[in-house]
Amino acid sequence: MVRYAVIESGGKQYKVAEGTTLEVDRLSGEVGDQVVLDQVLLVAEDNRVRVGTPTVPGARVEATIQEHFKGPKIIVFKYRPKKRYRVKTGHRQQYTRLLVNSIVVE
Secondary structure, eight states: OOOEEEEEEEEEEEEETOOOEEEEESSSSOOOOEEEEEOEEEETTTTTEEEOOSSOEEEEEEEEEEEEEEEEEEEEEEEEETTTTEEEEEEEEEEEEEEEEEEEEO
16 A cells, blocks of 8 residues: 655645655754644545645644754855955754654544
């Protein structure tokens, strides 16, 4: 039985299946905590697909927080020619790695 869902977290959409890992923008909570993602936009199992308007009622994805980590460093360099204007800054995005335990549809 192939079962997957499309969820929304942090303004982005992700396709998830049971037993897979997922990297999303940092969520509050400690490592090992259970997280319920209830913004489920689509649920598919075998040949049956349920599409929400905008979410599927009674559907949720249960996951466990595995770790919090930082992404790669991004260099931001602003420059205006002939004006002696140069600004160099960096940024590292905070992420959370989730292990999808189950997709529940009621």
